[in-house]
Amino acid sequence: MYREIYEIINKNITNMDLLYGVTRKTSSKSFFNNNSFQEGKCLCTISSKNIAAFTTIVQFDDPHGKTWGSHVYVADLNMPWYPHKVTSNRTCSVTAVEWDLSGDKLVIADHSGEVQLWMFKDHILNEWVQVGLAHFPGEDIIGVAWFHNGKKTSLVTDKKDSIHYSEKFNHLPFAPSVRQFGGRPAEGVLVVTGTGMVGAVMLTKDLLKPVCFATESLGSTRQKISAVDLCYGKNGHFLVAVSSGTASFPIRCYRVLVRKNDDKCSITSQALPSFFLQDGLLKDSCTEITHLKFVVKEDADSLVVAANGENEGFVDVWELREKLQPVHKLLPVPKNVEGFKTVVWQHQSQYKCTSPITAITTTKISIVTTLPPPSCVIVALADSSFHCLSRDGLKEIASSSLNMTWRQDEPSAKYSRSTVTISHIDMSWLGFALVACDTQGNLYVYKLLPDGGQSIMLTYACTMLEYCLVTGLDWLDLLLCLKSSMIETLCERLDASYNRQTQATQQFHYIQFLCIKTSLYRILMNGQHKAADLSSLLMVHSVSTAFKSLLRPSDLISHDKGPAESLAAVINDAITDVDKVLLHLDPKEFTVEPSTLQSLQQLIQWVADLALNLLAKLPEQRMQIKSGGYELLKDHKALNTIRELLVIIRIWGLLRASCLPVFYRSADNLDVLALLFRLLSKLVQFNGDTSQQIDDGLIDDCCLLPNQIMIPSLHETNSIIALASPVLFYQNLPMQFEYGIEPEQLLFASDIDYVEGCMYSGQIVDKIRHVYLGKQPLTVKQCTRCGAKAQVQNMIRTAAIRAWDQRWSRACTCGGIWRIHKTSP
Incomplete structure (x- = not known):
């Protein structure tokens, strides 16, 4: 069943569609009409959480160019019109911006040799705090890379047909770049400067000295460097490839090792085999090497070299190969030895561009264990065109151009793209999105579809979601590439695959699984109720875990059965009276401080409101002719969890009556908690026996609920302006946005009131x-x-x-x- 997946991965990307562009607000009097203000190098990079970090020459709220400098912004790809400034540099331009592997920290380096380490403040996207700072005076930093954390998970090729995640996805041996005490990976960055210096900046726990750093020369002598790239070796070292920019000079490679000794760090650099560009196909017209890029960040055996001439560009792929060197007959060697093996760089393929190359990017991670790892190379040219090349043979499999993709019905003065110059590009971690920025800091996001046509294959999409489930990577870029017609089937496949896992595996990935499944239903117009049910299920699970964590066994000697286990055993019995359940429990095990109970009142209220809404909706749900997807009313386990919570709330109400949920009821003597428990218990009995239909008496009791109790709205109308919503499927692509302005055409309001006439x-x-x-x-x-x-x-x-x-x-x-x-x- 997975044969198609590997065919797609080996074919790589075959379709590139511009999804949207985000530009700054301009006017006829804007200083951007002067071409001299557009000559700025802007950078962009995508995190594993699908957050783009990019630089601009002037701030977005400055229409006159008074803030000329270098400014670093971040924006979520789901709401790209909200740029959040991280920092500004008014004296030196930023030369390198890079996310760490977890997507929480950002390194910013500039021409003056300053290295800044930033992270989210309290995990808020638009609030940042600097956690480290190092300065290398007189150095122009041109390349950075975060330390590897030692985590690498791939889809095992030999076990691709296995149904178990633990066999299908394997945690491959990969050493952290720097180890601390106990083998814990250290956090920090490795930087390379234009003079051939390599530096390490490591974060420490010392408040007085938050970073330690060290420097070393890459080679035996310092040399001028204009192009560099860094990748990770599986033994914890870095592979660094550098070029002076001149085609006649060699491209040098080094093995860099960073070690921590007590409170200090040290660097060792070792020269590796190098090569001349002329060893491949001769390029008489090639004058400058502009970019170096390893094909995959965790594969040091393949390197992409981009070079420019006056009006053209070249892309080469070089690979490390073992070569047998013969031994001269006069040397005394054993007869069975024909020679000795050496590792050399060999030229593999070349692609010629019709315009100079301005940017290049490659696949970030290898999803499968196939060697060499399947990947692709995307280049941006000076004529604003993009070309996607396969790694094998550098065959062009897709192309697009910014000058050709904009809709003709838009005002040309507002969206003029005749002078766009692409400055930098980067690919998302799953490989479904390409982000490009031009010299003005405007962002462009492309969809990368690997299905050989206009959509993604169902099996491939399911496997990628499973990969996100296991690794924790964000899946937004995949959501933006899906078709609405395949989402329900995709949910069913993902659910079937998850249910085949062991109980321990399901429990470990439960929250992430619910998040993925909820996001799929949320982008469907008819999936809002299912998404709301899944969101409620996640909250029920979380509230249950939080409430039960407050319970303590009265007998510390008996650890095999705590209060939560005792409650679960009683709930499974056919008891419909909540007070009779209390007779089987030890009240001492459910005792909690009154102040704690009062602080949990809103969560207690939500549980009761959920139970009330579910029961009030039962008659309407029974009348549905066809229902698909997840429904909380049919989840036997979830309903039992709600019953357990009602029992806990009943006991806590005896300890502090003010923590009980508040109901607006027609009769003061109506015991709402007891009524809810009784009706839910009957519903669970019918759900447990699929051969029986729900009793008419239960339906009648549920129909009376709105007359007895005022039912509050569980899900208030939630308006959202974002890309990942049902409105996306009704938009004409590409879409045009402006920084700081919410696009009203993406407004979506989900009205999912469960019961007609409920309190809103x-x-x-x-x-x-x-x-x-x-x-x-x-x-x-x-x-x-x-x-x-x-x-x-x-x-x-x-x-x-x-x-x-x-x-x-x-x-x-x-x-x-x-x-x-x-x-x-």
Whole structure:
């Protein structure tokens, strides 16, 4: 079944479509009409979380060019019109920007030799803090690379047909670049300067000295370097390829090793085989080597060399090969020895460009264990065209041009692309998106489709999602390339594959699996209810884990059965009266501090509201003729979890009545918790026996709920302006955006009220703490993927609520990154 996957990977990319472009707002009097202001080198790079970091010559809010310098911005590919400035350099231009492997930290280097290490402040996209700074006076830094963390996971070619993740995806042996005490990988960067110096900047835990750094010469003598690239060796070393820029000079390679000794670090550099460009196909017209790029960052055996002439460019691929060197007959050697083996660089293939090369990028990671790893090379030319080349033979398999892809119905003055010069390009980690930036810092995002046509094969997409599930990589670039017609089938395949895993594997990847599946349904117009059910399921799981973690066994000697296990055993019995369940439990094991219970009231309220909404929707759900995808009402395990939570809430209400959920009911003597538990218990009994249909008496009781209790809206209307939404499938491509301006054509409001006539407040609801934030809160945290909002800080600071907040501090419940959103007064 996976034969098609490997055919696609080996064919690489065969289609390039411009998805969108993001430009700065300009006017007829703008200083950008002067071509001299466009001559700036801008950089761009994509993190493993699909966040682009890029540089501009002037700030976006400066229409007059008074902020001339070098400014570093970041933007999520799902909301690219929100650029967030990291730092500015008004004296020296930034020469290198690179994300670390986890996508949390950013290194920024410039012409003056300054190296800055930045990271998210409190995991917020638009708030940054500098964690390290090193300065190499008089050095022009031209290349940087973060230390490798030693984690590498690939799809095993020999076991591609296995149904188990543990066999299909293997953690390959790969040593960290720098080891600390206990073998823990160190964090830091390796830099290469234009004078042939290599430096290491390592982060430490010392507050007085946050970084330590060391320097060394790459070769025995210093030399001028204009092009460089770094890659990782599997033994923990770096491979560095450098060129002076002159085609007649050799391209030199070095093996660099960084070691930490106590509080200091040291560097050793060893020369490796080098080669001359003329050893391949002679290029009399080639005058300058502009770019060096390893084919894969974790494969040091292949190097791409880009060179330019006056009006043309060349791309070469060189590979390290073993070569047998014969031994002269006069030398005394054994008769059975014909010679000795050496490693040399051999020219493999060449591609000739009709215009000079301005940028080049290659595959970031190898997803399969096939050797050599399948990959591709994408080059950008001076005529604003892109060419995708296969690694084998450098055959052109796709091409596109910025000057040809814009819609003709747009005003030419607003979207004029006649003078676009591509400055830098980078490929996403999964390889489904290409980001390019021009000399003005405008961003362009291309879809890279590997299906030989206009869509991605279903099997290939499922395998990539499984790879994201195992590795933790972000899958947004894949979402933007999917067709709406294949998403439901893709969800079914992913679900079937996940359910074949062992119980331990399912439990380990449970949260990530729910996030992936929810994001798939969220971009479908008819999948909003399924996405809401999956989001509720994830929250039920998280609340259950948080509540049960507060329980302590009364008998410390007995560790085999705690309060959570005792509750689960009682819940499985056919008991519909919540008070009778309490008779089988030890109340001492469920005792919690009253102040802690009060801080959890909003979570308790949400559980009760969820149970109420599910039961009130049961009659409507029963009348559905056809239903597909996930439905919380049919999840026997999830319903039992809600019953367990209702029992815990019942016990906690006896300890502190003010923590109980609040209901607006028609009769004061109506015990809502007992009613909800009884109806859910009956529903679970019918769900457990698939041969029986739901009893009419249960349906009648659920129909009476809206008359007995005011049902609150569980999912308030959540408006979002983002790419990954159902509106994307109705847009004409490519789309044009402006920095700082939300595109109204992407506005999507999901109205998924479960019950007709339910109470709707019209307020923003905190996705994490389930409290009302008002109709237009001034400052909130907003998820860049699902658009959910949350409080920036919680005033209640009990240990339980701090643990709950910490659970979602790094990312939203959907896995998206937080950003601070401020509403204009």
